[in-house]
Amino acid sequence: MTGFAARLLYASAALLGRLPWPWLLRLGDALAAWWRWRDVRESRVARINLELAYPDLLPAQRNELHRAILRTTARQVLETVRLWTRPHAENLGLLREQHGTELMDAAIAAGRGVIIAAPHHGNWELLNQWLAWRTPLAILYRPPESAVVEAFLNLVRADAGHDAGDDGERVTQVRAEGPAIRQLFKRLNDGGVVGILPDQQPKAGDGEFAPFFGVQALTMTLLGRLAARTGATVLFAWCERVDTHTGHPGFALHIEAAPAAMSDPDPKVAVAALNAAVEHIARRDPAQYQWTYKRYTLRPPGSGEENPYWNR
Secondary structure: OHHHHHHHHHHHHHHHHOOOHHHHHHHHHHHHHHHHHHOOHHHHHHHHHHHHHOOOOOHHHHHHHHHHHHHHHHHHHHHHHHHHHOOHHHHHOOEEEEEOHHHHHHHHHHOOOEEEEOOOEEOHHHHHHHHHHHOOEEEEEOOOOOHHHHHHHHHHHHOOOHHHOOOOOOEEEEEOOHHHHHHHHHHHHOOOEEEEOOOOOOOOOOEEEEEEOOEEEEEEOHHHHHHHHHOOEEEEEEEEEEOOOOOOOEEEEEEEEOOHHHHOOOHHHHHHHHHHHHHHHHOOOHHHEOOOOOOOOOOOOOOOOOOOOOOO
């Protein structure tokens, strides 16, 4: 029953994804305006995050950035629906620029394993498809509460890379749970590639606090442990929107070397370097970062701070 519901959801998404790009973008703008008018969860969370991360902005400046974030986020939702349900070779045609791909080629050739740290900046689903086109990989994900949604995500992501003509499995999806993490260590020790979204808040006890936009944020230690124990190369990657003035979205792929401190055996050093690197990417264009995510719910023990999202 779950599988049937997931395929029904896919069929509905495919119908939406067949709309012309200009229609989808205008629909996204209308969705953003509705979010803002109704002050829905996305609007409230983004506003709170901006108050925390950009305290020095004037109210008018913060309001303008809030509007831009909702517009970009809504567009990304509809972009992703199309990316999930259209041929991946067609999707990869949206990449107008590619920077640093030689770093990934060299890291794979070195045979020590590669960790791709992919912050929630730009469109990470397009990045996932590009990575799967280039190489088989395992991606770590946090399962959603709905079994139908998880089955849907498994359906749309598992097909990544098949347009390259490879009939084998290109993407192995690994749940962010204890026993499954061993798969990541094995893949890296075998010289494989692992993709991780590094800016999701882990469970209490599974991370360390470090500054993120000047605010202490619980941050995953898994990425640093994987790098330190396997010797894998860590690279940051993201697909950033670029303005092409064509009515179609365009993206620039970026790959950069991660700071060496991210592989430090001291988890506090590693997470501080991780957050600083993600913040550097997010500051390139703050409107393209996922500010609708509750990044600061867990507060440092003994700080006396409350969850900033409560009752708001």
